[in-house]
Amino acid sequence: MTTYSTETPAPVNGQDPNEPPFGTAPIPSSRGEERRANLQVRRTEDRADRDAEAERKRLDREHKKRLKVEARNAKVSLSLQKKSDRQKLRAKRRKDRANRFAELRERLSHHMPLWGLPVVLVSLIVGASGQADAALAAGMGWASGGVPILTEGMTLTLAGLTAAAIEQRRPYGWLMRATWVTASGAAAINAAGHYFGREEGSDETMALYRAVLYAAASMLGLVLWWIVMRSKRAAISGRTAEDVVRWKRLARRHPILVRRARRVQDNTGMNLTQAYELVWERVNGAAPGEPSIREIRASRKAAFKRAQAESWDGRTRFSRTVPAPVAVVPTVVEREPETVPAPAPEEAPEVIPSPYLPVALAVPGLDGQWIAHRVPVHPLDTWTPFSRTGSETATTRFPQGQDPLPDPSPDASEDEAGKRADEAQEQVREKVADDRLDRARALVAKAAEEGENLRRRPSNRQMAKHLGCRPGTAKEYLTQVLAERGIDR
Template identity: 80%
Template sequence: MTMYSTDTPVNGQDQEVPPFGTAPIPGSRGEEKRAHLQARRTEDRADRREAAEERRRDREHKRRMKTEAKNAKVGLALQKKAERQKLRAKRRKERAGRLVELREKLSHHMPLWGLPVVLVSLAVGASGQADAALAAGMGWASGGVPILTEGMTLTLAGLTAQAIEQRRPHGWLMRATWATATGAAAINAAGHYIAGVEDGADKALYRAVLYAGASMLGLVLWWIVMRSKRAAISGRSAEETTRWKRLARRHPVLVRRARRVVDNTGLSLPEAYAMVWQRANGAAPGEPSIREIRASRRAAFKRTQAEAWDGRTRFSRTAPAPAVVVPAAVEPEPETVPELASEAAPELIPAPYLPVALAVPGLDGQWIAHRVPVHPLPAWRPCQEPGSETATTRFPQGQEPLPDPSPDASEDEDGTQPDEAQEQVREQVADDRLDKARALVEQAALEGRNLRRHPSNRQMARHLGCRPGTAREYLTQVLAERGIRR
């Protein structure tokens, strides 16, 4: 039996659709079966289409999930790569920063092109020091001798450079660095001399001196660099530096005192030098000192004596006969009536000045012309009167010593001789100084200072207005009262 699909049209028309214009024929059993079969086949086709669509959607979902997983994997790999690159760049930047920081730290103490000289100098010094330690019988500990000597030299050199950079006192650090480097060079020379003495004493000595000098070249280079760095930090010009060097050569004591004042008070060096100059000469820089004023007065007095000389010498007994002077004819001038001067206000005549101005040094290294007045001097005496054989006592400012007692002096109203009055003045001065010394020590104790160091002898001398030796005696007596010995 041949089966025909109900979907196939017959004569161009669908069999389920009745022809146009005809009434539907009542259904039979066969037609119902064909209708049911047609409906089932239609449902089966719809189910197959839905299943195919579901499979297509599943394949598309799987393909999309696979693509997303692949993209996520690629993205994760790219992210990890970017993080690795970022971390590598960060490490590279940090490494470059550390190198720059290390280079800057090294350049503070030594330029980069000078480091090979220092390294070679250290290596040359370490070789001879190890040989010297072996020759001394130190054995396995001989390897630590170069580390001790060269390491101490490097440490002191670094501390000196930091002190110079921070403008702190560095003189004793510089001296300690030179001392340790010299000791290391001596040990190096001894090691090379002992090692080469078998070849001959002359060759061994030449070798030792050569190695010792080579080990010191690094320190010499460092010292030159530190001098240039100190000059750059100080901010002085070449002319100012030259001026201070000249002052240090001409007045070494004053410059040393000025630098001590700078360290103690924090003043600038020109201000401290001006203060020290005024204390030493009794006048500010640029003004004539007491010594110069006395010299000018002495010259004026000698000039006056020369002008008043009558021609006699110390060996001639009679004065030379004066020459006959014929007076010249002088016309009489009209008499002037002098003005009556009041007795209450005597006439003041200004003191004459020297005809030549005195050149004195100024603050900026230049010479300043200063006119020096000539004051009248006391009458000259051929010899000094004999004084007392006893030593005189130096009195503080504001207290004048009493005159020396004479043998025929009478007693005062209170029954004391002049020498006893002198002794009373001395005791009063000593008591006043002791009271001032006790007050200064008490102030130092209240401030919590170490009385074995504070106050110093120089500070006590400035406080009492006496010499450091005398101030030391008073300070020792006051500290002894507290049970402290220096």
């Protein structure tokens, strides 16, 4: 039964709450109507419940469908992801394999180019065959297979150590020598195996030729490796050919200083040039290019001896008095008039006076002057151990290899002829001196281009041999040429 409140509530939205909603059935006035109203309400509620249940089932079906689609999409995406991962992994493996191959090729190229690996491989195989035969011929039995491994493996190990030392710019000379020694020993064992392991009754000459051929073939790989190491050393060092030649020459001339410089370089980390300059300054007391203590002492001693020679007064160890200076006056020999010999009697032999040379020779005087001298020509007679002539027949050896002086004019006086002869002789002397200076400069320039130490090379003896004069004269020319370059010996 429906009950209603007796209180009059406030109207809501302009409608009385006690009034039935708009469009509904009026309030029943009896029990049957109330039952029918309740039944209608229940049917309305059941219909709403069914609609809600249907909506819920529809939503559940859509959710399940959506879950299935999402699961299918997830499965497809997972398979695609796995496929992508497999492709990425395959690409990574391919890239890693290419990187490993490139790294291996680069590592091998540090020691040997790829085109040279077959040469080394064939050389190792050829060497191993003869070494195994040599071990069998020596009666080693089952251990003969280890001989090639020992010899060739030791050679390869030393070669790798040498290449690593060159790459790291460390001393490698003794490793290079050890590699050559082991390779030579392996080649000797190879040759012995092919020679002593020959068949009975075979030609000994052919066996010897075969042994030498196998030994040379086993050494070709090492020769190729040595050439590659030389080019690699030149590329790593970054030095020019002149620097390499210079350091080789320094190592030959100053091996102790170069060894000390390398030790200083290893201990301090400075470059070899700075280390060598430091060692040179410690030993010689001066930087390279500057005069050392030994050279300064030698120059001072030479200057002292030169001063003593210039201030010499003419006395010897045993003389007590100074010889009086004698004034030397240059004399000119006058031309003697030609005499016509008187006719000799028929019974007496004809006597012809000794003629003179047509050119007067110049004889050096004491004051640096030249004296014209007439030289007579005597007939050849029996040989005597000493000359019979006096000082008037003396000749000079200077200049050598030059043209004779021109004949004096018949109209010129004796003084003028002698003066012209002196001038011509002075010109010839200057020409010879200039020629020798030019040749000395050329020799010094050649030594400088070759990197020689100009304080020691060329020597006085070499200069004398080059100029064709005495060592004392060559020393004067050499001193003058070196003074032009600012070098004092």
